[in-house]
Amino acid sequence: MxxxxxxxxxxxxxxxxxxxxxxxxxxxxxxxxxxxxxxxxxLSSINTLRRSEAFASLAALMNLVAGNQSDFKQSLRTLELLAPQKAKALHHLDQTMPTDD
Structure with missing residues (x-):
């Protein structure tokens, strides 16, 4: 409400x-x-920045789930510039995900 x-x-x-x-x-x-x-x-610059942040966040998450570590790290670096808190959360998620051994 x-x-x-x-x-x-x-x-x-x-x-x-x-x-x-x-x-x-x-x-x-x-x-x-x-x-x-x-x-x-x-407000167009703010909206462009928000779209870029959303795209980088989604790309990092997709690469993490797919197991593409090099692409994940590249997306994460971009996200660190746009949204450091989201990047930190995704980095933490990467550290806590089980590995295929």
């Missing part, structure tokens, strides 16, 4: 979700869009 508390401007401010975006200019929470609904700031 969304948070229906009013902001200082009298607008209802929904709680952020993984698919929402908080405008770095005016702090408005909104769905993914290339322009802020409130202040009209250009």
């Amino acid at each position: 969304p948070d229906l508390s009013e902001t200082a401007t009298g607008e209802f401010q929904p709680k952020p979700t993984p698919l929402s975006l908080v405008c770095p200019v005016c702090r408005a929470t909104q769905g993914v869009s290339d322009q802020c609904r409130r202040c009209r700031a250009d």
Whole structure:
């Protein structure tokens, strides 16, 4: 259920979700869009970065599951630049997965 508390401007401010975006200019929470609904700031660079992060995360996870260690490590290096916490979690997952002996 969304948070229906009013902001200082009298607008209802929904709680952020993984698919929402908080405008770095005016702090408005909104769905993914290339322009802020409130202040009209250009958010396209943020969306491009988020897509790159999602792609690198998915690539690393797919390579890990498939057992492609060299490709996993390359994807993980990319993810470390974009989302260090996600990279750390995937690295930990790699360390705890059983090996085929």
